[in-house]
Amino acid sequence: xxxxxxxxxxxxxxxxxxxxxxxxxxxxxxxxxxxxxxxxxxxxxxxxxxxxxxxxxxxxxxxxxxxxxxxxxxxxxxxxxxxxxxxxxxxxxxxxxxxxxxxxxxxxxxxxxxxxxxxxxxxxxxxxxxxxxxxxxxxxxxxxxxxxxxxxxxxxxxxxxxxxxxxxxxxxxxxxxxxxxxxxxxxxxxxxxxxxxxxxxxxxxxxxxxxxxxxxxxxxxxxxxxxxxxxxxxxxxxxxxxxxxxxxxxxxxxxxxxxxxxxxxxxxxxxxxxxxxxxxxxxxxxxxxxxxxxxxxxxxxxxxxxxxxxxxxxxxxxxxxxxxxxxxxxxxxxxxxxxxxxxxxxxxxxxxxxxxxxxxxxxxxxxxxxxxxxxxxxxxxxxxxxxxxxxxxxxxxxxxxxxxxxxxxxxxxxxxxxxxxxxxxxxxxxxxxxxxxxxxxxxxxxxxxxxxxxxxxxxxxxxxxxxxxxxxxxxxxxxxxxxxxxxxxxxxxxxxxxxxxxxxxxxxxxxxxxxxxxxxxx
RNA sequence: GCCCCCAUCGUCUAGCGGUCCAGGACGCCGCCCUUUCAAGGCGGUAGCACGGGUUCGAACCCCGUUGGGGGCACCA
Numbered sequence: 001x002x003x004x005x006x007x008x009x010x011x012x013x014x015x016x017x018x019x020x021x022x023x024x025x026x027x028x029x030x031x032x033x034x035x036x037x038x039x040x041x042x043x044x045x046x047x048x049x050x051x052x053x054x055x056x057x058x059x060x061x062x063x064x065x066x067x068x069x070x071x072x073x074x075x076x077x078x079x080x081x082x083x084x085x086x087x088x089x090x091x092x093x094x095x096x097x098x099x100x101x102x103x104x105x106x107x108x109x110x111x112x113x114x115x116x117x118x119x120x121x122x123x124x125x126x127x128x129x130x131x132x133x134x135x136x137x138x139x140x141x142x143x144x145x146x147x148x149x150x151x152x153x154x155x156x157x158x159x160x161x162x163x164x165x166x167x168x169x170x171x172x173x174x175x176x177x178x179x180x181x182x183x184x185x186x187x188x189x190x191x192x193x194x195x196x197x198x199x200x201x202x203x204x205x206x207x208x209x210x211x212x213x214x215x216x217x218x219x220x221x222x223x224x225x226x227x228x229x230x231x232x233x234x235x236x237x238x239x240x241x242x243x244x245x246x247x248x249x250x251x252x253x254x255x256x257x258x259x260x261x262x263x264x265x266x267x268x269x270x271x272x273x274x275x276x277x278x279x280x281x282x283x284x285x286x287x288x289x290x291x292x293x294x295x296x297x298x299x300x301x302x303x304x305x306x307x308x309x310x311x312x313x314x315x316x317x318x319x320x321x322x323x324x325x326x327x328x329x330x331x332x333x334x335x336x337x338x339x340x341x342x343x344x345x346x347x348x349x350x351x352x353x354x355x356x357x358x359x360x361x362x363x364x365x366x367x368x369x370x371x372x373x374x375x376x377x378x379x380x381x382x383x384x385x386x387x388x389x390x391x392x393x394x395x396x397x398x399x400x401x402x403x404x405x406x407x408x409x410x411x412x413x414x415x416x417x418x419x420x421x422x423x424x425x426x427x428x429x430x431x432x433x434x435x436x437x438x439x440x441x442x443x444x445x446x447x448x449x450x451x452x453x454x455x456x457x458x459x460x461x462x463x464x465x466x467x468x469x470x471x472x473x474x475x476x477x478x479x480x481x482x483x484x485x486x487x488x489x490x491x492x493x494x495x496x497x498x499x500x501x502x503x504x505x506x507x508x509x510x511x512x513x514x515x516x517x518x519x520x521x522x
Numbered sequence: 523g524c525c526c527c528c529a530u531c532g533u534c535u536a537g538c539g540g541u542c543c544a545g546g547a548c549g550c551c552g553c554c555c556u557u558u559c560a561a562g563g564c565g566g567u568a569g570c571a572c573g574g575g576u577u578c579g580a581a582c583c584c585c586g587u588u589g590g591g592g593g594c595a596c597c598a
Contacts, residue, residue: 042598077598142595155523157594183596200527209525210594217596224598248526248593276528283590314534314547321536322546341535344591348533351548361561403561433558466557481557493559 035067036238039093039100040228042074043086047295049347050243050278050286052096053312057275057340058241059098060313063332070235071103073114076227081116092295096305096312097328102235110235115227122222125230125265126184126215134259135215137182138164139175160185160211184216186226186256193251198241198273199340205251213252229253233266241273241337244344245285250274273337276316277344286347298352302375302408304363307356314355315345325358357406369398372411379412381419393418393503400495414494418503423490423512425519433486434520438475442483443517445473447510456506462498487516 037058041051062069071093075081090104102108112118129135140163146156148163165187167175175182188211194204215226232240250272260266280286286293298308309328313319317340319326326334360368373394377384386394394415401414417423425434433439449468453460469480485497488509494500501509 044598074598080598157523159594203526205525214596219596221596223596228598244527245592274527277591279591285591311534316534318535318546320546324535324547343528343535345535346533348548351534354548357561404559406560462557470557477557485558491559497557 034238035062035065036070036236037062037067037241038070038072038232038235038237039098040072040074040231041089042077042080043082043089044077044080045082045085045288046293047089047092048286048288048293049295049298049312050293052092052295053278053315054241054243054275055093055098056096056309056312057317057335057337059100060331060335061239061241061337062101064335067238068101069098070108070110070237071100071106071113072231072235073104073116074224074228075114075116076222076224078116092299095299096309115231118227118231119222121234122216122227122230123220125260125263126222126226128263128265129186129215129259130184132259132263133187134262135184135186136165136212137167137172138185138212138214139167139172139180139182140164158211160213162188162212165212181218183214183218185212186215186252186259188212188252188255189258193254195250195254195269195272197247198239198271198337199276200274200342203247203250210251210255215256225249225252226256229256230260230265232270233257233260238270239273239337240270241275244274244277247274273340275340276342278315279344279346283344283346285344292347292349300409302371302410303352303356304359304371304408307359308352310359311352311355314351315347316341316343325355353406360405360408361403363402365399365402368402369394372398372401372408372415375408375411376415376419379416381412381416390419396499396503397495400499404493404495413491417489417491417494418500421508422515423488425486425490425516426492429486429490429492430516430519432492433482434516436520438479439483440517440520441473442469442475442480443487443513443520445469446484446487447513447517450501450506450509450513453506456502458498458502461501465498483516484513487513 039055039058041055059069061067073086073089075086086104093100100106102110103113107113126135130137138160140160145160145163148161149156149158164182164185172182189207191207192204193207193210194202197203213225214223216222254269257266257269261268277285280290280292291297295308306327309331310324310326313326313331314324317335318324319330319334363371373382373384373386376382376394377386382390382394397415397418401411404414405411434443445468446465449464450461453464465481465484469475469484470477473480481497482492485494486492488494488497488501488504504512
């Protein structure tokens with residue numbers, strides 16, 4: 001990625017060149033263009049479902065408005081960031097189908113898109129803020145602030161008391177003489193800070209309720225509440241959709257934007273939309289420690305991106321009164337941020353599975369088959385790529401298996417019996433279907449019926465088994481076929497029986513019936 | 523403690539003053555179909571937190587209460 005000049009004047013020029021006009025807070029409409037949204041995670045560990053939902057909504061908002069979706073990496077914390085989780089982030093976004101228009105590996109006119117490559121920019125902007133008097137040097141230590149609040153009979157939790165706002169040069173010099181280095185704080189305005197939140201409407205913070213905050217550390221390292229808006233401004237972000245947890249920091253950002261606008265780095269504040277939390281069991285926000293919050297878990301279980309994205313979208317948004325299954329394209333078409341719910345949404349695994357199952361069934365069979373292969377291969381059931389014979393079996397069984405699965409990994413348990421020499425019979429299934437003398441009779445009759453069957457076809461197998469078991473033994477279908485199914489597939493749930501037997505072939509079928517017969521107690 | 527957000531079936535939601543004795547989905551429970559299990563079809567179960575207003579009329583507007591959640595770093 002190219003690094004360009006980064007002086008403030010440079011930035012101003014660049015912005016003048018690339019930036020689109022900012023709009024006043026207003027409800028979005030499809031005809032409005034120039035919307036620029038962004039997704040800006042920090043690469044510290046696993047990808048959280050709430051994080052991905054935020055990305056999805058930003059993507060959808062950009063696509064719906066014909067705008068631009070920007071991806072920026074906030075890797076300013078070297079101790080927690082890792083290249084591995086950076087790669088993983090890109091991979092997860094792409095997996096879900098969230099292609100970004102500007103960002104890492106794609107480039108764009110506002111790069112670089114990794115904060116670790118933008119230090120110069122922040123330094124310049126901070127200096128400009130200081131020079132213009134919007135920021136000032138502050139020498140107070142936390143201990144001193146706390147002591148002052150206590151002395152004034154106030155709650156120390158109130159934080160910094162703006163005491164260093166009007167330090168004279170002599171005072172500053174004295175502090176420096178003591179060996180102190182100042183932090184840079186932004187001077188908060190003396191008026192209420194309000195905005196019209198895209199999802200929550202009017203929000204107001206009283207003047208004086210937010211203290212002057214640190215913008216650059218004493219050691220010169222800029223802080224998140226500073227670099228984040230600076231990058232947004234420089235990248236021309238018009239709509240900030242982020243988690244509700246950042247709502248309380250919005251007043252500070254508004255103040256920063258006012259200052260940035262004054263010095264020509266920004267032109268007004270973006271619109272903000274604070275998305276509700278995704279919660280887990282209970283009502284607590286889904287913790288990073290909760291295994292349910294890790295997107296990889298779903299991916300590895302074989303959720304398809306279409307299904308997972310669909311479910312994620314349902315966490316706070318609905319496409320219509322009587323519908324909840326839709327594609328990404330349909331979402332982009334219909335998405336309206338102002339209709340996102342402000343309520344926290346509980347991640348409901350059962351519903352996620354149901355939505356996924358629907359998408360799985362809607363897949364063209366060939367597509368479905370392709371997606372199942374890696375799961376079977378990983379389980380050691382088929383070669384990768386599968387052999388011609390394995391392909392033949394897969395092609396035949398896939399359409400029958402498709403509607404019986406919820407996630408792709410279900411294929412391992414459902415189809416495994418077709419790709420091994422001997423089945424391992426599920427003990428619970430055996431207990432249920434391979435117990436008493438009735439089962440033994442059924443297995444004997446089935447072996448007899450199939451042993452000399454001239455045509456090894458589904459139709460012939462069906463006729464033979466029905467004649468032998470239903471008519472011959474007078475069994476009800478469920479009693480007749482239950483033991484056979486378990487003997488052959490090892491489970492009580494399998495693809496349709498006759499087709500399965502045909503695919504399995506005479507030899508393995510008879511061997512399994514015999515093995516099951518021997519295993520029947522008594 | 524201070525500030526902020528939220529409040530419709532168990533869960534996710536529709537509802538943006540009358541068409542709501544509140545609609546859909548997941549779950550759950552029946553029934554049908556059926557070679558098991560699913561899938562599919564049909565039906566059922568269950569909700570506007572509470573109290574005041576405003577209004578001819580309130581799930582929808584306002585205030586309060588209660589309850590839940592979040593934020594208050596030289597972390598992102």
